[in-house]
Amino acid sequence: MSEAVFRIPETIREDTGKFKKNLKQFLAGDLSAERFKGYRVPMGIYGQRGDFKEEKYMVRVRIPGGFLTEKQFRLLAELSRDYGAGYLHFTTRQDIQLHQIEIDESAEVLDKLLKAGLSPRGGGGNTVRNIMNSPTAGVDPAGRFDTTAHCLALSEYLLADRSSFNLPRKYKIAFSVSHQDQGLATINDLGFIASLQDGRRGFKVYAAGGMGNQPAVAFKLLDFVAENEIFAVAEAIKRLFDRYGDRNNRNQARLRFVRRRFGEAKFKELFLEYFEQVKAEAETGELKFTDLDYYKDKIESGKAAEVLNLNPLNGDLNYQEVIDLIQLLEKYDLSLRTTNRQGLLLRGVDSSQLEALKEDLAAVNQSLLDSDALSAVACKGASTCRLGLCHSPNLAEAIRENLLEIEQQKRDLLPQIYISGCPNSCGQHHIGKIGFEGKAKRENGRLIPYYSLLLGAEVSEENTQYAQKTVDLPAKRIPSFLVELAEKLAAAEDYSLERFNDYLETGGREAIIQLAQKYTEIPAYSKEADFYQDWGQNEDFSLAGRGPGECGTGVLEIVRLDLDQAEAAYEQGIAEEDSDSLYQAIIAAARSLLIVRGVDTEKDRVIIKEFKKKFIAEDWVAESKEELLEQALDYRLGDQEELLSLSSEIKDLIERLEDLFNSLNSSLEFTIKKVTAVEDAGDNDSAATDFVSKNSENDKAAAAEKENYKLKDLRGVQCPINFVKAKLFLEPLPAGEIVDFYLDEGEPIKNVPRSLENEDHEIIKNEKQPEGHYLLRVKKAAAN
Template identity: 40%
Template sequence: MDTGKQPILHIPQSVVDDINGYRGQVEKFLKGETSPVAFRAYRVPMGIYEQRTEGSFMVRIRIGAGMVLPYQLERIARLSKTCGNGILHVTTRQDIQIHEVSIEDTPDVLEGLLEVGLSSRGGGGNTVRNVTACPRAGVCRREQFDVAPYAVATAEYLLQFRSSYNLPRKYKIVFSGCSDDCAFASVADLGFFARVQDGAKGFAVYAGGGLGSNPNVAVKIEDFVGDSEIFEVAEAIKRLFDKHGDRANKHRARLRYVLARIGPEQFVKLYKDERREVAKQGLEGLIPEIRATSVSPVEPTEPGDKDAGPKQYAANVEPEKIEGLFTVEIGLNLGDILADDLAEVGQIAEEFGRGVVRTTQLQNLLITGVAGSDVFRVNDRLSELSVDLTATDKPHIVACAGAATCKLGLCLSRGLAQAISDRLADEEISDRIRETSIRISGCPNSCGHHLIADIGLQGRAKRINGRLLPCYDVLAGAKTREADARLAERVGTVPAKRIPDMLAEAFKQDASDPQLLTDLVQRYSNFSPDQLADDYYFDHGSDEPFSLAGRGPGECGAGVMDVIKLDIDEAKEAIQAALLAQWETDLSDHLYKALLAATRSLLVIFGLEPKNDRETFTQFSDNLIRPGWVEPQTQQLLHKAIDWRMGDRASLDDLGPQTTALVRRVEELFLSLDANLKFKAEPIVQEDDPTQAEGQTHTIDLRGVACPLNFVKAKIELEKIAVGEILEVLLDEGEPVRNVPDSFAAQGHEVVRIDGVGDHFCVGVRRKK
């Protein structure tokens, strides 16, 4: 280490061990000794995600409480330049990401980070994620007390246990210094709000909040707990989550679904039971000490400047609670910063601030503890960099990664952010709305946190005259304050291309007036389908017509589901219309339309976007008829439809029942889609192609499932594959990997291999009978 300063978060020994074992795992994977599926299950909880471009990886570094030291930034910057693309990304959860790293380089990155006390362990997957805190913790004038030490200690406590990396889904913990909730504790899995009661420090605690699908505001589980009780609380919620979280369905696994399922009363009761149990047993592992995180404050040299001074000259400066000290905000374009600039920000903090840089939930950086007299020098130095020092002067725009890099994305959220920003640059923005936030998510997954924005935008697709139109749902009315939190509600849906103009108009008047926004949305969402300019079918920043081609089985694909449903609804409407049709030609028209919509609907999950009717039918035939997902006779149905279309057949009036049956089957398949966008419905015809069976790998992830249920589930999976094929079973260490292979062997199946993959195992079982 090139400085005497200790890292703020002390990485537990178990994490150090895991990182030291990482290189070996990568080597095994590269030699082909570990299957891609098993390796991914190991890689993601290490905080390493594959990007949309295959073979390109992202390393998500946890920045505990959003506090990072200059020498750490220097190392992050260097690793990004040598192993990545030289651009760092600050996330809404205060992490810093290195992008475009090849898998071969990831061990260097992880080891390089570890040398400076940083880690990405738990950056992804079903783990305890970065424990975040107010970006101005310790210096904020409104805070009850500095919550950063508690966030750091909670992370240190939880990260030491392997069980924290194998939860039903992710577990997000947030500390807020006051009820204003800049840290968004009111929508976290577990949120702490600082309180002082009878002179003692402590917290009001909330749990079960979350954005994404089925968003929910957290409910209060404790009025007040003393500051030494936070570990018990975090442990109790972890256990509750572990026991009651739905591991079978990833989409319904987050803690908020437990809350929704059993209701707040029962939820709080379960929590209290767990907490009592934890208290009875006593906490395991090392109990971290709660250490002051702020590096010793600089004494203001020229107190004469005081708060009024710098603020007058710079929009990005905020007075701190110690008179004469200031926080300087560095605006980043959607969280991105050049590696060299990041290192320089660290240097500036070292020279002028408290030697700590903060990452913020708005994806900016802060330098705290700058003396009033130094503010100008700091801004001078910063103005040499490609950062924005006027960011706080405009409505703040946050956007998720969007369809450009995210496999789940629907709309190009960053393109829209740019378009809004360009459009607003020309407008006079009144002071009043400076603090307005615009948050954009490219799909319903809410990575851009659109549900807690003043104006939230969520990408969706509409089908107009057979073409896909990129649109955004406009949401408003969110509040994030302790005990008064409310999620934004949908006002309407506006074509993507109209959003910037609509917002410009909103800001010219008063964006905070709900009625005005409602009126505007209504006006901008009103269009006649036939008069839309061609340009509307192109998403922001794209020169290709809007399409879902290439979007595919990501970790969720919620946006894709919307589009499929759109088509199925269209098919059903056409069937209805056909039933009511009075003329034979109308009847044929409607039936044809139903056929087209039904056959088109599911193609998107195969990453296909047919250009015309014939292509639709051909692709449907290749992907759904041939593999046996629908009746083989559907092929004749499609031929007849094409014949009619070409004028070789007078009418389709005899095909009503068949078409209706097809629509029903397509809907059945749609409803059976699982998290990987695979059909769970039984195929109509079993595929009987031995060559294909040979090369196929079947995998089931049973980590987190205890004995003997893991064997039960693996066995059911084994029954689904053909005799002679191999099932890969991912199992936890300990009892599961000791028992399950033996049980299979005892029942006459062949255990072909047992590979250790980090903290879990991949067991290959060949079905013998």
């Protein structure tokens, strides 16, 4: 099929136009980077990590159900060549990513995508993400029916509604054609598995699953819904999620936490209430669903021919490889779908031409024909992702190189390996029979890239289970471990690849763990310095450059290690009256939270210097602790005899850092007050309490203003947090209430009034005060 089938909703075209206006403001300096981020991420545009002179961006293009035409495929390749890094990356959600895009050219990219029936809208942020479908839908002999039309129609329906882009967190949906669950319906927020009942097409419905933080397998919500009811189901779940999802704690915001909070029975009860409400609105004409028949008529029936999986290394193909592949599609009259394993599925292969096709494919890129054992699924990791800890693609390449050195018969006994560069599951390590989850550990006083080994996942209707964590392995040991594991499996009696999980259950798990433990030894840095580097890197492993994001689990583990070390050293110092241990307690404590401020160092003097700058100067730790740090340095230099007399100060420092650590949210921000913060005594609303100025004259002015109106002091609060706090302050107040806000000059006073006006609040006064800040007087809007 050469022409686009998916219909881009008009709202997406409108939102693309709004983005272009926001981009223009940002480039002109009239919109802050933080506020612009709030516009670009829901458009599927992410900042990239890397050694660039100027910041680069990734554009994640939605490919609903993996359904892609040759014309669209060619355009994506051309965009990567003309605007990006010259390659396409296929994701585990059937999207296609363009990397290293200049932000000032992003609008052109979006316009060209729209003309081809493509868009990245909703590729990021708290939105309905790309809806997945079994890649073999329509050609799978085990499939109950082709679910492609259903996937495309539901995508169109949800994307047309702007409420789909302002949810508590991401909302992921998937379709599968059979019990094999190739579309991963049982591990998504909402999953549909094709079913037939009395000759009627419909679906079994699964809900509230997901990987990442505290993963959960979806539970069966409904035994059967008719095929035209998928819209009402998805809309009901969306409304339930919108109402009950936790918008304050992003670590608990996904739909599976709503299920955990209420229990499955209550969750289902709430769903059914919304479900009936949505169906009633549809019957009365208040709600209109997409025409499912439109897509049924457009989707061609699959040919009675073979399929062929393509496994490009790390999910990447460069421009010329894509063009050569498109020529093969035309030559052999094939269609293709993107898969959820970072690859492509060629459909309509004539068995008599299979060998010739494989020869042509090998000439394009040999890795396309890699077996599952050689083609690990690996997220982008620290190579481009700001959340990544480890360089997962480089590990995948090292595994491939090592496995190629042993006999094919042996290496093909290994199942496909899934690798994530951090605890987020972009590499889907939770569903790998063998999976690796990136992390960092401190050994011999230095950080080392590590991975947790996971074993035993399975995905199938009513029998899905996630892999279980076993041993932590240093990154540099993993390829050798897998080579020996392949040898071990080859020697096992009655073993076959299809029976890998059976092997685990009959003693194999313990045998693999025992084997893995052989590979946990850490050499001294002086003997093997490159062991302390990640794969493909020439520098010692570090987390410097990693930015705050949705999940800080990997970083938090490092903080936890340092705090535990500080506590242990303190207890040892007290028990043994050992000042050396107390000194180590001070250094470990001071170092612990530096990593969340982007500082990673082993040098004591630098630790103390940066701690003063990042924590004492910014009032997160009491100013009195500066003297403690100076005395610690004096002790190290021999200018002070002991530290035992400072034990209570040391303990107090550790406890304060524990409190700060425990207050971190998923964006690595502290959520407790600074040591100099004083609650506004005149404000009894808990949502409105905030820091007040140290300047007594300003406090007097605030008190005078509060005689007439409520006051919210937002001085020192950066964009866009100041707007969020203003919005939360207004939320519980009655319509027509007048509130004064104090804001700093510059971006705060430029952005906040505009944002409040967009929420229909009335700006009554905007005045610069003698002290330099601004008074913004706002009248709360009437309820909609």
